[in-house]
Amino acid sequence: MRRVRQGSIPDIIQRYRGIVLVVAVPLFLVCFILFVVSSTPGSISRKAIPGGLAGSRSYAVIFDAGSSGSRVHVFCFDKNLDLLHIEKKLELFEHIKPGLSAYANDPQQAADSLIPLLEKAESVIPEGLRHKTPVRVGATAGLRALGDEASEQILQAVRELLQHKSSLKFQSDGVTVLDGTQEGAYQWVTINYLSGRLGKSYADTVGVVDLGGGSVQMAYAISEEDAKRAPKVSDGEDSYVQKLFLKGSHYYLYVHSYLHYGLLAARAEILKISGDVSNCILGGYHGSYEYGDETYKASASPSGASYSKCKDDAVKALRVGEPACANMKCTFRGIWNGGGGDGQKNLFVASFFFDRASEAGFIDSNNPVAKVKPAEFEEAAKRACQLSIEDAKAAYPRVATDNLPYLCMDLVYQYALLVDGFDVDPNLYITLVKQVPYGDSFVEAAWPLGSAIEVASSP
Known part of the structure; x- marks a missing residue:
């Protein structure tokens, strides 16, 4: 039986150099492209948007401007309109007192009172999604009681605040007195x-x-x-x-x-x-x-x-x-x-x-x-x-x-x-409710989620 001679590694590479080039060149190009994309400033990664790609989730910011105080709710939905977690909770909820109606004679102060809530809301939304995230402000009975002129002055000040100081998706008709x-x-x-x-x-x-x-x-x-x-x-x-x-x-x-x-x-x-x-x-x-x-x-x-x-x-x-x-x-x-x-x-x-x-x-x-x-x-x-x-x-x-x-x-x-x-x-027997269990968490039993579902369903 003849013994097959084993060549050195350089001999093998020389002998099969054509095949090596066919495989190595495309592989090198793929690795180079991936390196460039991952190094580009501003590129969106899974770390930037928790849970995956931008298209897999959407946010909505709803302000509840009530008579006893102002509140902000931030919700995150998947493509099926199921709630997703924000900072380990199913919503961001923050509130302050007093409400907008307490500033009947100072519309600018009324609008400025929302700034801490706005800043908190923006902080939990990935930067790349803020311009796509709708924001609504719904004033309720407190502003209704002020009358048309006073309430409209406050609402206009709030519109200007959101237009000039917010990175969210703002539409003027999204700031209104809810009936x-x-x-x-x-x-x-x-x-x-x-x-x-x-x-x-x-x-x-x-x-x-x-x-x-x-x-x-x-x-x-x-x-x-x-x-x-x-x-x-x-x-x-x-x-x-x-x-x-x-x-x-x-x-x-x-x-x-x-x-x-x-x-x-x-x-x-x-x-x-x-x-x-x-x-x-x-x-x-x-x-x-x-x-x-x-x-x-x-x-x-x-x-x-x-x-x-x-x-x-x-x-x-x-x-x-x-x-x-x-x-x-x-x-x-x-x-x-x-x-x-x-x-x-x-x-x-x-x-x-x-x-x-x-x-x-x-x-x-x-x-x-x-x-x-x-x-x-x-x-x-x-x-x-x-x-x-x-x-x-x-x-x-x-x-x-x-x-x-x-x-x-x-x-x-x-x-x-x-x-x-x-x-x-x-x-x-009736059910008193402050929050409603949903999955492994609780969500505020308040009208803003209903509004968020409506706005998240809109094109």
Whole structure:
């Protein structure tokens, strides 16, 4: 057998040099291109945009300019409109006090108050995506109460701020005063989206009551037959029913907003009823209450607060049964109630309802979701109304000093609103919600997510 001679490596390369050149040259070019691209300043990498390429995610920035403060929400969506994490959470949420309406005489100061929130929002959005990220500012009942001229001056100052000092995608019509039906509809979308109910039948969705500072909204899905029975409204008034198409399903959404009946505004309405001495103010307190441009005397009766008398004043302020409804069921002030039905049987109640229940101690403040009965607001009100202002300081350490004199009033009003105003069974379990669980995290139960879903769905 002949032995095959083994050549040296240089001999082998020389012998097969043609093949080596065919393989090596393209490989070298590919490596060189990759080196140049990765070294180019400003190139987008996975590190610059967490989670992958720019096209796989989008952001939306929503400012909630409410009567009690300003808040910013930043959301990140994938291509299926599912929420993605931002800094280990499913949203950025920051807030400041006071709200824009506190600067009625200084529009520029009102706009400048949003700068810290704007800077925080921009800081969590990858730089390469900021110019593509829409920003909206929705002012609610606080600005609605100022009147057209004052509110428009503030909004114009906010528009100029976003146009000149923001790197986000700005459109002037994205800064506006939300009407109450928009606010209520967005809130309904938010809670049903987070709880995984969008795309199901209307009977499987939940109803929402959102108690803000200046207004309260009720929204729930109704049948097409009930939608056809909705009463006609006068020109300039919001329709009772909105038709929505979400996740492949049509919904007829009953929604109504009651201006002047948010918690802070309702205090003023109750104080108008009571006059100089209020049965709803904790004993020993003598002061005044400011809301909007008005100041109201807020002094306790010599005998202190009275649950029963305060309840009478709250029902009068709600104007239950005025005017009477002849051919349909109404809530308060003669407002059609939507007809009831399956879309209202599971009720989620948000904002100040959760806050006061937590502060009064009948829900766990560390749990953002709680099941309660309206009757528990009544029981808490009866306990609070018995106390003087000094005793209440010790009994309710979590209540802010400026809210403490009105604790009896607030709890009475919340019970009256649910039971007398909206005709909710006092023993029906409702869900108090501050945040809604979504995946492995929690998201604020507020209307901005509904707005973000709308803007993220737009071309």
